[in-house]
Amino acid sequence: MGETILSVDNLDVSFQTNSGLIKAVRGVSFDLKKGETLAIVGESGSGKSVTAKSIMQLLPKQSTRIDSGSIVYGGNDLLEYGNKEIEKIRGKEIAMVFQDPMTSLNPTMKIGKQVMEGLIKHNNIRKKEAKKRSIELLTEVGIPYAEERMNSFPHEFSGGMRQRVVIAMALACDPKVLIADEPTTALDVTIQAQILNLMKELQKKTGTSILIITHDLGVVVNMAQRIAVMYAGEIVETGTLREIFYKPKHPYTWGLLQSMPKMHQDQSVPLIPIAGSPPDVSLMHDGCPFAARCPYVMKVCHNHKPDQTQISVTHAAACWLEDDWAPEIKQPEKIGGVSNS
Amino acid sequence: MGRYVVQRMGYMVITLLIIVTITFFLMQLLPGTPFSNPEKLSERQLELMSAKYGLDKPLAIQYMTYIGNLIQGDLGLSFQSEGRTVISMIGDRIGPSALIGGQAVVIGVLCGFILGVISALKHNTIFDYGSVFVAVIGMSIPSFVFAALMQYYIGVQWGLLPVALWKDYSYSIMPSLALSAMVIATVARFIRSEMLEVLGQEFVTTARAKGITEFVVIIRHVLRNALIPVVTVLGPLTVSIMTGTLVIEKIFAVPGLGEQFTLSILVNDYSVILGITLFYSALFIFIVFIVDILYGILDPRISMGGGKKDAA
Known part of the structure; x- marks a missing residue:
């Protein structure tokens, strides 16, 4: 661009x-x-x-x-x-x-x-x-x-x-x-x-x-063409439309996409909301703002704010899961109406 | 619009008629007669006097006569002041009252407006607290207290203005100031709260986002919208000034309409009581009418005459 x-x-x-x-x-x-x-x-x-x-x-x-x-x-x-x-x-x-x-x-x-x-x-x-x-x-x-x-x-x-x-x-x-x-x-x-x-x-x-x-x-x-995902006053993930919808990296973005209804979705399957509610920003701690609601939360998340990790030239996410030391986790199966590759 | 005005005029006439009727019959309940010393009059004298003023006729006839004269613009003769018409009595007394009331409204609206605007623009600062304080004082202390204080300090102690009576223009200043306190307070409070509300609205942000100067934003977008509700309180306020003059005129010994009004009630001067009541009512109704017209001009969302504007 x-x-x-x-x-x-x-x-x-x-x-x-x-x-x-x-x-x-x-x-x-x-x-x-x-x-x-x-x-x-x-x-x-x-x-x-x-x-x-x-x-x-x-x-x-x-x-x-x-x-x-x-x-x-x-x-x-x-x-x-x-x-x-x-x-x-x-x-x-x-x-x-x-x-x-x-x-x-x-x-x-x-x-x-x-x-x-x-x-x-x-x-x-x-x-x-x-x-x-x-x-x-x-x-x-x-x-x-x-x-x-x-x-x-x-x-x-x-x-x-x-x-x-x-x-x-x-x-x-x-x-x-x-x-x-x-x-x-x-x-x-x-x-x-x-x-x-x-x-x-x-x-x-x-x-x-x-x-x-x-x-x-x-x-x-x-x-x-490009998206910045914001949570509790911080940008947690940025990327192109494709990157955010097809290869999201931040658990909050996963949650957002999962909670969106899809055109061809089986109607008997309920939407998956993100558990909990956004934190009170006046009581913010040092760690990741999403830690309290994140299903993949680790010890480090509560005390240290994750830096933006560059995933591609256009794609970055602020999540400890992207750190080299983080354990491999299985991303949710279906997000954004497309199966994850 | 034209139709609306005519319609309103019709309602105004009906309202006045109802007021005259009620006052006319209520007055009959007043103790005493219009004649100051009926016991000193002989039977014959009473009869003659009653005949002269038409008081010997049945009430219904008296009422019809009064209404008949009223339609021709005749408010009748005073029962007390020999040979004086009610209209000429009102005419003599209206000058001082109008001057005091008018000055009080002008001073009150101007000062109240300035205080309110400063207060809203400097919200939560010392200026704001200061003008809110002034407004509360003006609201909670009755005008006769101000009047007495001013008479003592400005009139007696410092000798700046005459204490009472009515000789030249300087005699009108203190009564006007005393009356205006309440107007200042009411207008200031209203302007302040309305402006704060409008300032918080999104269209003000839209206006700012256009890049026009803050001054233009305030004048063109905020004030215009904040003034609409203020206009509605001005009507009743002007009326309370009118009745407020009763007390103030007494304190400052101003030969105004209010003083005449109290006087004629004390001596049962029926035709004068009726005349002044009618005059006050007509004034009130007229002011309310003007306010309604103004409201329609200021706020385009209000359409006059029920003619529906086309919606998209």
């Missing part, structure tokens, strides 16, 4: 809450390449959204702190940017699509105005041109009668249509990177497919890199 456009390195983010400091993101690193789609997969509370929002400094300043790490875009560390500088990045270079289109549009503002807002700010164009461009954008994302719909308010749109508007807004200034934070979670299934296809089509046209955050492996298969 091509050159790296966005590089997150060793990111640590913590929240100040009433019950103490919570380290929501710990040592997260990944690269986003030009034109590719990278999916960050993980369950609720694994720190996916926090990672995404910290890229654009959209986390509440009073309660969040980025403790260390760097987010390099265009040769500069975004974390060192001040308000004025990050405003030039937001929307123009990196844009974001949010989870719930019902709440991510301003209810008292005409959608045309909301689309035009970013255009006027970044492209230094007049209202008239911005309006023309907005109508084009809305047409592009599949909103019929775009010219008339410019004057509609969000409540006059369905959920799917609103998400199209949000996407039009995000793509208004031709951003190089699009961060989609669970873009289809709040939509029903048929609309989900439409929105994903729309994003793929637009990506083909514009060559935008997409960072998609999701807990839905179905979305991942549809969209991503």
Whole structure:
């Protein structure tokens, strides 16, 4: 794949809450390449959204702190940017699509105005041109009668249509990177497919890199070339779509894939959930975050954090099982709908 | 929209009619008569007086006459002040009351707004605690306490403003300030909580993600949405200011409508009581009407006149 456009390195983010400091993101690193789609997969509370929002400094300043790490875009560390500088990045270079289109549009503002807002700010164009461009954008994302719909308010749109508007807004200034934070979670299934296809089509046209955050492996298969699996604030495994689905190395990834329903599965066989629930990140110990739920847990897992082991150029997993000293274990028979080779 | 306004006007008239009716008959329960010293009047004098004001007729006829006159815009004559119409009495008294009330609302809304916005933007800082403290004080201490304190310190001790009476503009300042305390407190508290709620909503993050400046985010996206619920409290608030003037006018000896109102109740001046009640009610209903219209303008999700907007 091509050159790296966005590089997150060793990111640590913590929240100040009433019950103490919570380290929501710990040592997260990944690269986003030009034109590719990278999916960050993980369950609720694994720190996916926090990672995404910290890229654009959209986390509440009073309660969040980025403790260390760097987010390099265009040769500069975004974390060192001040308000004025990050405003030039937001929307123009990196844009974001949010989870719930019902709440991510301003209810008292005409959608045309909301689309035009970013255009006027970044492209230094007049209202008239911005309006023309907005109508084009809305047409592009599949909103019929775009010219008339410019004057509609969000409540006059369905959920799917609103998400199209949000996407039009995000793509208004031709951003190089699009961060989609669970873009289809709040939509029903048929609309989900439409929105994903729309994003793929637009990506083909514009060559935008997409960072998609999701807990839905179905979305991942549809969209991503590369996957980063996140658990309890850490990335536990990264690899290409094939590597993660066919040769997963981390027990958490196995669990995720096992718990996914498959098309041709015998319906009498129940899905296998991952036992237990994610750890309380405020009570994190030194070892592997998955140790408490891992069926293959060893002594070392509880006290020492495993390093990322490079399995191939594109594939890495943070698990002691990949260590040379680890015992050979038998991976679960069926994961991801394919028998393990 | 036009149809909605006409419909609302209709309801307003009906409401007023009900208020007039209830007040009219309730007043009959007041002890005493409109004549200050009926025992000193001879039988003949009483008869003549009653005939003059139409009090000798059956109640139903009196009521019909009153409503008939009302429709023609005539609120009748005062029973107590010889030869004065109720309308002219209200007209004479409305000036000071409107000035005090209006100033109190303007001061209150402006200060409350500023306090509330600072409080929300500097959430959980010393600024926030400070303005919450001010709001609690304004909320929990009655306006007559402020009035008395101000009279003592500003008026007597420092001699900055006149203590009471009504001669020039400076006489209106202290009553307005005393009245505005509650408005400041209410508006500040409301703006603060509404803004905090809106700030936590996702569309604010969306707006920020577009790269527009924080100032524009606050003005265009946050304030507009935070103001909608605030407008709804402004109606009842203005009304409580109106009734609040009763006490304040008494304390500062302001010749306002509130003072006239209490006076006419004490002396059973039926037509004046009815007139002022009607005036207060009409004002209240009108303010509520304006608030409803404003609400519809501020919030596009509310459609006026039941005309359904087309949904996608």
